[in-house]
Amino acid sequence: MSNNIIWHHHPVDQSVRAKMKAQKPVVIWFTGLSASGKSTLAGALEQILTIQGYHTYLLDGDNVRHGLCGDLGFSDEDRQENIRRVGEVARLMADSGLIVMAAFISPFKADRRIVRNILPEGQFLEVFVDASLDICKSRDPKGLYKKAVQGEIKHFTGIDSPYEAPENPELTINTGKFNIHESVNMLLDFLHDHDVLKAGFEKVSETHKVI
Amino acid sequence: MSNNIIWHHHPVDQSVRAKMKAQKPVVIWFTGLSASGKSTLAGALEQILTIQGYHTYLLDGDNVRHGLCGDLGFSDEDRQENIRRVGEVARLMADSGLIVMAAFISPFKADRRIVRNILPEGQFLEVFVDASLDICKSRDPKGLYKKAVQGEIKHFTGIDSPYEAPENPELTINTGKFNIHESVNMLLDFLHDHDVLKAGFEKVSETHKVI
Numbered sequence: 001m002s003n004n005i006i007w008h009h010h011p012v013d014q015s016v017r018a019k020m021k022a023q024k025p026v027v028i029w030f031t032g033l034s035a036s037g038k039s040t041l042a043g044a045l046e047q048i049l050t051i052q053g054y055h056t057y058l059l060d061g062d063n064v065r066h067g068l069c070g071d072l073g074f075s076d077e078d079r080q081e082n083i084r085r086v087g088e089v090a091r092l093m094a095d096s097g098l099i100v101m102a103a104f105i106s107p108f109k110a111d112r113r114i115v116r117n118i119l120p121e122g123q124f125l126e127v128f129v130d131a132s133l134d135i136c137k138s139r140d141p142k143g144l145y146k147k148a149v150q151g152e153i154k155h156f157t158g159i160d161s162p163y164e165a166p167e168n169p170e171l172t173i174n175t176g177k178f179n180i181h182e183s184v185n186m187l188l189d190f191l192h193d194h195d196v197l198k199a200g201f202e203k204v205s206e207t208h209k210v211i
Numbered sequence: 212m213s214n215n216i217i218w219h220h221h222p223v224d225q226s227v228r229a230k231m232k233a234q235k236p237v238v239i240w241f242t243g244l245s246a247s248g249k250s251t252l253a254g255a256l257e258q259i260l261t262i263q264g265y266h267t268y269l270l271d272g273d274n275v276r277h278g279l280c281g282d283l284g285f286s287d288e289d290r291q292e293n294i295r296r297v298g299e300v301a302r303l304m305a306d307s308g309l310i311v312m313a314a315f316i317s318p319f320k321a322d323r324r325i326v327r328n329i330l331p332e333g334q335f336l337e338v339f340v341d342a343s344l345d346i347c348k349s350r351d352p353k354g355l356y357k358k359a360v361q362g363e364i365k366h367f368t369g370i371d372s373p374y375e376a377p378e379n380p381e382l383t384i385n386t387g388k389f390n391i392h393e394s395v396n397m398l399l400d401f402l403h404d405h406d407v408l409k410a411g412f413e414k415v416s417e418t419h420k421v422i
Contacts, residue, residue, distance in 0.1 A: 088279035
């Protein structure tokens with residue numbers, strides 16, 4: 001009986017969980033300045049992957065800053081601990097077989113390297129969401145840059161806290177140059193190149209309205 | 212086109228992720244003394260659920276004590292923070308649509324209540340793995356009770372740190388009375404009663420060898 005064979009010989013591990021989901025687990029790590037488009041891109045990618053039957057999860061400030069990392073602020077040390085914890089959660093979720101998107105400014109190279117190193121080889125894909133500080137400041141959807149420039153917010157990345165751009169990210173997307181549809185399609189091609197998406201995946205067209 | 216409809220109106224949330232997996236996400240929280248059988252039961256349950264096509268993840272000391280909670284010790288405060296973080300991860304994993312098993316001594320009622328309260332109504336199922344201190348001491352698979360009695364380990368639950376048994380757990384399993392097969396079958400019936408397992412689920416027999 002096949003059930004008995006599994007029960008005997010296969011403890012449930014990442015490969016079993018991934019096989020059930022018929023997908024390759026990875027962590028797609030979006031890094032970039034505030035307002036560069038990380039969460040928008042990650043959210044749009046999650047939608048299109050879900051539509052196509054992939055099992056995903058999106059980690060971002062919205063679901064960890066008030067919970068898992070609710071005790072942390074924005075000092076260098078707290079940012080470091082924030083990314084460490086998120087990285088560990090991303091690792092556990094990839095271990096559960098999911099395709100995980102993580103969208104965090106994550107300004108420090110060393111912290112991103114730590115996350116890369118706790119994941120199995122090839123399961124950390126760093127996506128640099130590249131938009132110039134001027135562009136991000138002009139977008140400023142939440143008025144945060146304005147407050148930071150006026151000194152009302154301290155430790156703001158790009159203003160009074162550094163952003164260390166990735167040197168060798170797996171992918172760079174310039175959101176000042178490409179629109180959301182083009183950017184999502186670049187991500188889909190990229191995931192196909194990394195054996196995450198199977199042949200025959202669908203791209204998005206301008207008629208898709210991204211939420 | 213159905214794809215467009217989803218893209219327009221359905222951001223990816225727990226209900227979408229759960230529907231894709233054709234299951235009801237829950238956190239099955241195993242609490243009890245060291246050596247009471249929490250991890251063994253949770254692991255055996257994960258195996259049988261996986262065989263039957265459910266998407267699961269098992270959180271226990273093995274995958275969080277060296278990573279997410281690697282900075283924490285065993286003082287009351289650190290135990291509290293340990294359970295808080297694990298609870299948040301369990302919440303995120305249930306949000307991703309998974310059936311999550313969490314196996315932690317989690318000796319304090321207040322901490323378990325916090326986890327219950329951060330989960331959506333009905334998604335926290337507390338399982339009290341009940342074995343007397345004498346039985347757990349006699350099992351002592353890792354020699355921890357011996358060390359704790361000799362004072363080589365401090366803050367050991369049941370020896371020099373309290374265990375607060377649940378008053379109204381969703382399920383109690385006395386592992387001094389029932390063997391692993393009986394216990395797993397009790398869990399399967401229990402999950403069926405809570406609409407987690409669909410009709411037609413299979414039970415385990417004595418011929419199943421639990422790893």
